[in-house]
């Protein structure tokens with residue numbers, strides 16, 4: 001792939017020409033590119049790479065082929081298909097938005113950024129990406145990949161999380177977005193950020209917009225976009241109870257809808273269940289460390305066989321075999337633990 005595009009050609013034309021030859025045209029949500037499929041893919045792609053999303057997307061669409069199927073599903077089923085993708089608020093918002101679209105929009109997707117942006121889990125850039133890709137309407141986007149391309153191409157200083165910097169990037173996004181070919185342009189700029197203009201090793205010699213890229217001209221590709229100011233990430237420790245019964249089942253609780261792992265099934269936090277009496281202590285597994293975006297958690301475990309008769313099961317407290325739990329929506333480190341306990 002080489003490119004000698006001149007700067008006399010508009011940014012968008014150079015990008016579209018490159019994308020026609022080198023872009024991704026066979027992503028599962030591109031065929032057919034319906035609003036529902038585009039929406040699901042855009043939500044899955046937030047914070048997650050295309051390669052990690054495609055299998056999840058196929059499974060999700062096979063189970064919930066349309067809005068109606070998603071809106072009438074139980075949240076547990078939605079979370080179980082999301083299990084392992086992380087950022088579970090996305091799945092809860094997807095489910096909530098599906099219900100709103102059925103109840104208030106007659107099952108039709110609105111085609112304005114403002115209306116889409118008002119739905120749960122759809123920010124400004126995602127709303128624009130849906131408008132552009134599903135309806136081919138002009139709508140500038142600014143996701144992580146696009147921020148990187150624009151911060152470099154226009155040499156915009158400062159961490160994009162700051163409002164001042166984000167506003168400058170939105171201006172650049174707006175100036176460059178063409179009136180026509182909105183869907184293809186949106187995919188093209190996302191693809192450029194995900195491929196040639198990568199975070200650590202940009203391939204500038206092949207880039208269709210290299211001629212006027214200020215970061216390349218100034219040899220500052222590795223400084224831009226400006227990284228987030230460093231903060232030490234806090235560490236937390238939480239102990240969990242692995243409680244077994246005579247039938248080799250494990251006890252799990254459903255976590256509250258908000259907070260970490262909201263709505264997922266999880267081991268009870270140590271000591272949180274009253275009326276549980278251990279009849280035998282078992283060897284505890286090694287602690288597991290898990291990184292969230294804003295803190296690190298060390299999960300420690302107590303392991304015991306318990307007298308289960310005093311416990312009353314309900315929607316949020318259940319016994320299941322390990323295999324049974326592995327089919328439910330459970331957090332990634334707990335899944336890892338159960339696979340090792342099997």
Ligand code: SF4
Pocket residue numbers: 149152153196197198202203204205207208209210213214215216221
């Ligand atoms: S020339 Fe390099 S830094 Fe500039 S947009 Fe292209 S790949 Fe990114």
